[in-house]
Amino acid sequence: MVSKCFLESDGYRILFELTAFDAVEKYADVVIEFRLNSLFGEVAVKSVSTLIAISDLQQLVVYFERHIAELKQNPDSESYTFITTDLSFQVQALSGEIRSQNDGEFSIRFMVNVGKSNGEGNRVYVGGESLITLENIQSFGSSLRAVLSDIARE
Secondary structure: OOEEEEEEOOOEEEEEEEEEEEOOOOEEEEEEEEEEOHHHOOOEEEOOOEEEEHHHHHHHHHHHHHHHHHHHHOOOOOOOOEEOOOOOEEEEEEEEEEEEOOEEEEEEEEEEEEEEOOOOOOEEEEEEEEEEEHHHHHHHHHHHHHHHHHHHHO
16 A cells, blocks of 8 residues: 655645555655755655654654644744654744634745765755645645554554
8 A cells, every 4th residue: 555645835845655564563664755846946856765653653743733833822933853763854843823723834844864875874864944834734734644544444
């Protein structure tokens, strides 16, 4: 089974492609693609296939929900950088404005691990920072939760 979820900002799209699941170890085999908005050129890079803990993916949704709740109180709020256990990606939710339950936006910085330099060297990340709407972040969270729920039933 292949499941896809995407996170769409004004400047780029992040595609999570989940292809295999280990129910015993609770990991998903994931490839993450960073694709720049075509207005800025044709740039797309993919991560190496990696096992990401399902709990990390669940925590990512919670991370965004907490950030949105904090923005309602303080529009200048910036959350800590969220990094998966396996270092496959990192994301930071930045300042923004939440006007209502479904209306608002904030900046988001997303970096994808595309491999290691010289095989055993330092990890190389590619990514960007852009504005994301509340609608798009909520859609991503719902989509990812649905995929993870399907995994739990298998």
